[in-house]
Amino acid sequence: MMTVPIGDYVALAAVMFFIGVIGVIVRRNPLIMLMSIELMFNAGNLLLIAFAREWLQNVGQIFAFLVITVAAAEAAIGLAIIVTTFRPEKYVDVDDIRALKG
Amino acid sequence: MRAPFTAADWAAIYPVGVLTAAALLVLVADLFSSRREQRYGSVGIALLGVAGAAYLAARQFGHNHDAFFGGFIVGGFAAVFQEIILIAAAGSLILYASIGPPQRVAGTTAIMLWSTCGAMLMAGAANLLMIFLGLELLSLGLYALCAASDRRAAREAALKYLILSSTATGFLLFGAALLFGATGSVRLADFVNPAFAVNPLYWTGAGMFLIGLVFKLSLVPFHTWTPDVFEGAPLPVTAFMSVATKAGTLAVFARFIYAALPATIAQDVLLPVWIVAGVSMIVGNVGMLAQTDLKRLLGYSGIAQVGYIIVALAGSTPLGLRYALYYLAAYAFMNLGAFAVAAAISGEAEEGAHLSSYRGLGRRRPWLAAAMTAFLLALAGLPPTAGFLGKILILATAVSNGYPWLAALLIVGTAISLYAYAKVIRAMYERPEGAEPSDVRPFVPLAWLSAGICAVAVIVMAFYPLTPSNILPLAH
Amino acid sequence: MNPYGPVAIYLVVAVAAALLFSVVPGLLARAKPNAHKREAYECGVEPTSPVAGRFPIRFYLIAMLFVVFDVEAASFYPWAVQMHALRVFGLLEMIVFIIVLAIGYAYVWKKGGFVWR
Numbered sequence: 001m002m003t004v005p006i007g008d009y010v011a012l013a014a015v016m017f018f019i020g021v022i023g024v025i026v027r028r029n030p031l032i033m034l035m036s037i038e039l040m041f042n043a044g045n046l047l048l049i050a051f052a053r054e055w056l057q058n059v060g061q062i063f064a065f066l067v068i069t070v071a072a073a074e075a076a077i078g079l080a081i082i083v084t085t086f087r088p089e090k091y092v093d094v095d096d097i098r099a100l101k102g
Numbered sequence: 103m104r105a106p107f108t109a110a111d112w113a114a115i116y117p118v119g120v121l122t123a124a125a126l127l128v129l130v131a132d133l134f135s136s137r138r139e140q141r142y143g144s145v146g147i148a149l150l151g152v153a154g155a156a157y158l159a160a161r162q163f164g165h166n167h168d169a170f171f172g173g174f175i176v177g178g179f180a181a182v183f184q185e186i187i188l189i190a191a192a193g194s195l196i197l198y199a200s201i202g203p204p205q206r207v208a209g210t211t212a213i214m215l216w217s218t219c220g221a222m223l224m225a226g227a228a229n230l231l232m233i234f235l236g237l238e239l240l241s242l243g244l245y246a247l248c249a250a251s252d253r254r255a256a257r258e259a260a261l262k263y264l265i266l267s268s269t270a271t272g273f274l275l276f277g278a279a280l281l282f283g284a285t286g287s288v289r290l291a292d293f294v295n296p297a298f299a300v301n302p303l304y305w306t307g308a309g310m311f312l313i314g315l316v317f318k319l320s321l322v323p324f325h326t327w328t329p330d331v332f333e334g335a336p337l338p339v340t341a342f343m344s345v346a347t348k349a350g351t352l353a354v355f356a357r358f359i360y361a362a363l364p365a366t367i368a369q370d371v372l373l374p375v376w377i378v379a380g381v382s383m384i385v386g387n388v389g390m391l392a393q394t395d396l397k398r399l400l401g402y403s404g405i406a407q408v409g410y411i412i413v414a415l416a417g418s419t420p421l422g423l424r425y426a427l428y429y430l431a432a433y434a435f436m437n438l439g440a441f442a443v444a445a446a447i448s449g450e451a452e453e454g455a456h457l458s459s460y461r462g463l464g465r466r467r468p469w470l471a472a473a474m475t476a477f478l479l480a481l482a483g484l485p486p487t488a489g490f491l492g493k494i495l496i497l498a499t500a501v502s503n504g505y506p507w508l509a510a511l512l513i514v515g516t517a518i519s520l521y522a523y524a525k526v527i528r529a530m531y532e533r534p535e536g537a538e539p540s541d542v543r544p545f546v547p548l549a550w551l552s553a554g555i556c557a558v559a560v561i562v563m564a565f566y567p568l569t570p571s572n573i574l575p576l577a578h
Numbered sequence: 579m580n581p582y583g584p585v586a587i588y589l590v591v592a593v594a595a596a597l598l599f600s601v602v603p604g605l606l607a608r609a610k611p612n613a614h615k616r617e618a619y620e621c622g623v624e625p626t627s628p629v630a631g632r633f634p635i636r637f638y639l640i641a642m643l644f645v646v647f648d649v650e651a652a653s654f655y656p657w658a659v660q661m662h663a664l665r666v667f668g669l670l671e672m673i674v675f676i677i678v679l680a681i682g683y684a685y686v687w688k689k690g691g692f693v694w695r
Contacts (some may be wrong), residue, residue: 004581010283010303017276024269033265040272047279055286060279063231063288067275070238072649073587076642077242078264081249083638085257106667126678129685209685 008049016043030085034078041071107170114169114176114226114351117155117184118219124151125215132208133229139422143435144211145199150567151215155222159184172289173229180226182427186434187225187346191218193438193552194342197445200548201452202338203251210250214342219245221350228361230278230288233354237274237318240350241267244343247337259334266327267318274314280307290362299367306362315358316349316375320504321382321412325405329389332401337452341441344404345434349560352411352430360418368418376416380508383409383515388521396444399522400437403481406515407433412513415497417503425495432488432563436480439556446549457526464531470550471530473557480560481518482523488563495567634692643691650679 016039023036045064052060112119128144135143159181166177174180195214202210220239227233245267249260282288284304285295297302317324332340359372386406393399411433414426444452447459447470464471481488493516500509637668657664664671686692 006283010595013276013279017272020272021269024265029263030261035267037268037272039263040269041275044272044279045273047276047283049287050281051279054283056647057282057286059231059288060282062656063234063279063282065652066231066235067652070235070242073242074238074268076646077245077269079638079642079645081245081257081260081264084249085261106664126681129681133684133688 002049006054009046013043013047013050016040016045016046030078030082034075034082037078038071038075108166111169114124114167114174115223117159118222120154120158121151121215121219121222124148124154125212125219127151128208128212128215138222141199141202141204141207144208145195148195148211148215149192152188152195152218156185156192159188159222165371168228168513170232172291173232174223174226175228176226179357179423180353182431183225184222185350185433186349186427187218187221189434190342190345190349190438191215191265192290193345193442193556194545196548196552197338197442199342200546201445201448202336205252206250210247212248213243213246214339217247217342221346221357224350225353226271226355228290228357230282230290234271234275234278236350237354240347241271241318244339244347247339247342248331251336253334255334256336257334259331262327262334263526265332269322270314270317272314273310273317277307277310277312277314280304281311283307290357293362294364296364296366299364305371311358312355312371315351315355316378318347319355319408319412320405321378321408322385322405323378325382325385328405329393329401332397332404333395333455335397337397337441337445337448337455340400341438343405344400344437344441348404348408348411349430349434352408355412356415356423357428360414360423361399366374372416372418375412376505379412379416380411382406383413383511384518387519387522390519394457396440396457396460396526399457399526399545400440403519403522404437406519407437407481409515410493410496410512413500413505413508416500416505416508418501419473419572422499422503425492425499428488428567429473429496431568432492432560435556435559435563436477436487436489439473439553439560440477440481442549442553442556443470443477446470446546446553456531460526460530462530462533470553473551473553474530475527476560478523478527482520484520486561486564489562491564491567639691640694643686647679647683 016036020036020038020043023039025031027033027036045067048060048064048067052058052064119253125145128147131143132140153574163178163181166175168175183413191214195211198207198210198214217240220236220241222242223236223239225231225236227236245260245264248263249257278288280303281293284298284301284307293304313324320328332344335343359375360366363371383406386402386404386409389402389405390399393402411426412421414429416422444455447463447467448455448526460471460474462519463474476487479485480487483489483493493512497509497512500506500512653675654672657668661668
C-alpha cells in the first residue's frame with residue numbers, strides 16, 4: 001500500500017495554519033481566538049508527526065507530545081484570563097477592551 | 103538501558119533546578135504561614151533561590167559542554183545571559199516586595215521564578231524542543247503575571263498579550279516543524295549544512311521561526327502590543343518582562359543566526375531582520391515623544407533598544423555578539439533602575455507610572471532624581487553612562503561589518519529619543535507651576551536600594567567595559 | 579490501493595452514520611406534538627429562564643483545573659511504554675513529576691479552588 005506523500009501533509013498543515021491565523025485576525029470572541037491559536041499549534045503538530053514518519057526520527061513525535069501538554073496549559077491560563085477579564089460583563093467580545101489605547 | 107543522562111547533563115540544569123525548587127518551597131511555605139509574614143517570606147525564599155542559581159550559573163562560565171544530547175549547551179554564552187536574566191528577576195522581586203499587591207504574593211512569586219527558569223532554558227537552548235519549552239515556560243508565566251492585579255487594565259493587558267504572543271508562538275512552532283522537516287533534525291547545529299540552502303521548506307521554516315522571534319522581541323511591525331501590555335501590567339512585572347523576555351529571546355535569536363544558518367545564505371535570510379531593526383529604532387523613538395506614562399514610554403524605548411542590540415549582531419561577527427551582550431547587561435541595569443525609581447515614589451496605585459509625578463522631584467528627592475537622570479541618560483546613550491559606551495561600540499561594529507546605513511539610523515533614532523528623555527529630566531528639575539505632586543510614600547527602602555545598585559552599575563560599567571571574550575562557540 | 583482510499587472510506591462511513599442518526603428517526607417516528615411536549619424538560623415546573631443559561635464561573639475554574647491535571651497525566655504514557663527500559667531512573671523521574679503535581683494540587687486545595695459554592 002502506498003503511503004500518503006509528504007507534500008499532502010504539508011499542504012493540509014499549511015491550510016490548517018492559515019485558517020488559524022485568519023481566525024485570530026477576523027474573529028472578535030477571545031474564546032474563538034484561543035481556539036484558532038490551538039488550531040495553529042495543531043497544524044505544527046501535524047507537520048512534526050508527518051516529518052517524524054518521513055525521516056524515521058522519533059524526536060518529532062516527542063516534540064508533538066510536548067506541544068500538546070504545553071498547549072493545554074496555555075488554554076487553561078487563557079480561559080482563566082478570559083474569565084477574570086469578562087466577569088463583570090455579560091458578553092465576551094474583544095472590541096469591549098478599551099481601557100488601553102492601542 | 104541505564105540512566106540515559108550523565109552527571110554532566112544534570113550539572114547543566116542545576117541553576118534552573120535550584121529556582122524550580124525555590125518556587126515549590128515558596129508555595130509549600132505559603133500553605134503553612136500566616137498572612138502577615140507572607141510577603142517578605144515568599145520574596146526572601148525566592149531571592150535566596152535566585153542567589154543560589156546565580157552562583158551556580160557563574161561557575162559554569164568557561165566550562166563549555168553539551169548536555170541532554172545537544173539540547174542545552176553550557177558555557178559562557180548561556181552563563182552571561184542567565185546572569186542578566188537573574189538580575190532582572192532579583193530586581194523585579196525586590197520591587198514586588200515593596201509595592202506589589204498584598205494578595206497572592208506566594209503564587210505570583212513562584213510564577214515569576216518559573217518564568218525566570220524558562221528564560222534561562224532559552225539562554226542555553228540548542229535544539230528546537232528546548233527553545234519551545236523555554237519560550238512557553240517564560241510566556242505562560244508572564245500571561246498570568248500580567249493579570250496578577252485587581253486593576254482592569256491589567257486583565258486587558260494580559261488578554262491582549264496572551265492572544266498576540268500565542269499567535270507568535272504558533273508561527274515559531276510551525277517554522278520549527280518546517281525546519282525539522284527540511285533537515286530531519288531538531289538540533290540547531292545540524293542546520294548549518296549549506297545543502298539545505300536550496301530547500302524551500304528550509305527557507306520558509308527559517309522565515310517563520312524568525313517572525314515568531316521578531317514578534318517576541320517586539321520589533322516593527324509586530325511592536326504595537328508592547329506599550330499597551332507594559333502600561334497595563336503591574337509595575338514589577340513590567341520591569342521583569344522588559345528585561346527577561348528580551349534577554350531570553352535574544353539568546354535564542356543570537357544562537358540561531360550564529361550557529362544554525364549556513365554562512366552562504368545567512369546574510370540573505372537576515373537582511374529583512376536588519377531592516378526591521380533599523381525601522382524599529384526610528385518608530386520606537388518617535389513613539390516615545392507623545393507619551394505621558396512612564397511604562398508606555400519605556401515600552402517604546404524598549405522597541406528601539408532591541409533595535410540597537412540587533413544592529414550589533416548584524417554581520418554575525420563574534421565581536422558584535424560581545425558588544426550586544428555588553429549593551430544588554432547595561433540595558434538591564436538602566437531599565438530596572440528606572441522602574442525602581444518609579445516604584446520608590448509609588449503606592450499600590452502606581453502613581454510613579456505617570457510622568458506628572460516627576461515634576462519637582464529634583465528638590466523633593468534629590469538622590470532619586472539624580473539616579474533617574476543617570477538611567478535616562480544611559481537609555482539615551484549619553485556620557486558618563488554605560489549606555490554611551492555601549493552605543494559607541496555598536497556603532498563601531500556596525501560600520502566595520504559593512505552596515506553603515508544601520509549606524510546612520512541608530513544615530514537618527516538616538517537624536518529623536520533625546521527629546522523624549524530630556525522632557526522627563528527637565529520636569530524633574532524645573533520649578534513646577536501650580537500644585538506640586540505630593541509623595542505617596544515617605545521612604546521605600548527596598549526600591550531605593552535597588553535604584554542605588556542599578557545607578558552605581560550603570561556608571562561603573564561605563565569605565566569597565568566588561569565584554570566577555572570566551573562566550574564562543576555557540577554550538578559544537 | 580490509493581493512499582487516500584482509507585480516508586475516503588472513513589469519510590463515507592462518517593457522513594452516512596451522521597445522516598442515518600439524524601434523518602432516519604424523523605422518518606420512522608410518529609410525531610404528535612402538543613404544548614406540553616414542546617416544553618423544555620424541567621420536571622413539571624414551568625421554565626422561567628432560557629434553558630441554555632450561563633454557566634457559573636466556578637464551572638470554568640473546575641474545568642481549567644481538570645484540563646491541566648488531565649493533560650499532564652498524559653506524560654505518563656511514554657514512561658509506561660518504556661518503563662522496563664528506563665528502570666529505576668524512570669521511576670524516580672515520575673516520582674519527582676508526581677511530587678511537583680501534588681504540590682500544585684495541595685496549593686489549589688488549600689486556596690479553596692475545589693470548593694463549590
